[in-house]
């Protein structure tokens with residue numbers, strides 16, 4: 001894992017880096033709905049709404065005080081929270097995403113111990129498939145384009 005890694009809540013000051021990450025080709029390629037780059041105005045309005053919403057939890061992962069990724073839990077319905085994660089390419093493969101999801105899950109568990117985390121992962125996304133397997137997610141539904149995985153928050157590995 002990168003040294004001095006930590007997670008903090010996102011703020012409007014993160015709008016620029018979040019926009020940069022969401023529009024990276026390897027971010028858009030793994031999204032289910034958004035496929036075209038997002039405009040700055042649209043992104044700022046979305047972020048302002050996300051930060052105010054109780055159904056959205058958004059954190060920035062930092063390594064030595066520098067932002068290296070983001071993790072977002074978006075409440076869908078009932079106790080389900082859908083995960084969106086992006087780690088800067090230079091910081092991948094050393095456990096950063098596992099740390100981010102475990103830490104975020106620990107924070108959510110404090111307020112919602114019965115929460116269920118869900119990840120919708122495209123079949124070609126080998127890194128994500130491995131990530132969610134490592135964290136103890138189970139496949140719930142397999143589709144031609146993507147599969148749905150879930151874990152009860154208390155069962156995360």
Ligand SMILES: CC(C)(COP(=O)(O)OP(=O)(O)OC[C@H]1O[C@@H](n2cnc3c(N)ncnc32)[C@H](O)[C@@H]1OP(=O)(O)O)[C@@H](O)C(=O)NCCC(=O)NCCS
Pocket residue numbers: 026027030084085086087088091092093094095096097098099119120121122125126127128130131134
């Ligand atoms: C998916 C992603 C978040 C993983 O981040 P990461 O910090 O590299 O993941 P981690 O290192 O915590 O762990 C993932 C596991 O997959 C492995 N892995 C990482 N990249 C891999 C790759 N390209 N192919 C196969 N396995 C890979 C890691 O080694 C690790 O396995 P290990 O425990 O045996 O070492 C990152 O690749 C990313 O941001 N991708 C683009 C956006 C994306 O796909 N988001 C998820 C959409 S569902």
